[in-house]
Amino acid sequence: MMSLGTEDGVAILLTLKLAGLVTVLLLIVGTPLAWWLAHTRSAWKGPVGAVVALPLVLPPTVLGFYMLLAMGPAGPVGRMTQALGFGLLPFTFTGLVIASLLYSLPFVVQPLQAAFASLGNAPLEAAATLRAGPVDRFFTVVLPLTRPGFLTATVLGFTHTVGEFGVVLMMGGNIPGQTRVISVQIYDHVEAMEYARAHGLAAAMVIFSFLVLALLYRRQRPALL
């Protein structure tokens, strides 16, 4: 039987912690951003939408490499974090969270944007005539009507962060309990020619991803993909 060692256990817990935190943060940041993208007529819509979508098309190694340079002591982000007394972000869990936020952003923003756009203005205008305030309108009208979009965004944001590899490899430094996530651990097992251990983790990951996606797609037509 495929057994999972304690090292693998640490990697799994770390990955779940990372993906959970990133998903929550992305829903908080991504919802207003998706709303703005769905409704704005600003000239910035194109550029902002493109920046959000960049992680979809860029190789993770490109993202990871630039993040490593940007967050390094000579990079703009690195200078800022050092000036603020946070030190440098590469090789830290916080650094991974920030990198993952960028990396998984389109997977949360795009389904939400599609859901908000297809909602249209009519329900909101109706609610406004009934004197519902903006906050009230969002929670009692928008949220219930766009629930499938939120579900897709949450699942894709989470699973995509779980599957993140290239960025972590480029700026993680492979520190147990800090930056050594499941995908990196699998890679190490493969490279070290310990195929049995790699199989244990890899098979678990395939099954997990399949089950989550199967559940999601059984409930609804996906808003993305």
Add this chain to the structure above:
Amino acid sequence: MERDGYTGHRAFWFRFAMTLAVFLTVLVAHGDEVNVAVAANFAAPMKRIVADFERDTGHKVQLSSGATGKFYAQIRNGAPFDVLLAADEETPAHLAQEGAAITGSRFTYAIGRLVLWSPRSDFVDVDGKVLQRGNFDHIAIANPRLAPYGMAAVEVLRSLGYYDALVPRIVEGENIAQAYQFVASGNAPLGFVALSQVMKDGRIREGSAWIVPETLHRPIRQDAILLGHGINNVAARTLLAYLRDNKARSVMQSFGYAW
């Protein structure tokens, strides 16, 4: 007219086929092509050696550089490499045992040197006392599970007795190229890298370095081997012989390798 058009076509296709045949013959006769998998630490000297080799022999070399463990998996699964220049002795030995490489062809083409390096001048002293001072947040090494240079770095820290104190500050690159990247980008102020990565024309290119005495770790013997895919490839055998030639060895020496 009809008939002329037909023969005209035939003449065209005949000429076309002949030209193609001549062209292909020229290509093939020009020399054999050899696909080489080379360990990341040896990529830079190998490019120089290959340039000489192609000029001297007329053969053509396709280089792929990467981690030795990855090449092992790829070769086991049918990757079309003719020659492996590994970062260790074990991988070529394994491949020979498993029948994926030619046993008698294995030899040590280079012995690597480890160096503690920082891009900052004055940061690493020539005796490596910086390890004792410990005035750094991170120290980069290659993953000791995967890379011989990483294993050697751990052995050095153990022999000096600093390993336990420094463990929390160690960051690991997937291979020696990535360990170098961590240091070169300044994210880790110093790290153990291959001498070949920071040496050019017999001197340390920039920054400060401690060339680690070979008594502090087991020698990093890097073996080459002819793979099953290259068994009938003349260029592959010629290249392996070329690696023992003085011309190749003087390039290796300028990058800090012995043999």
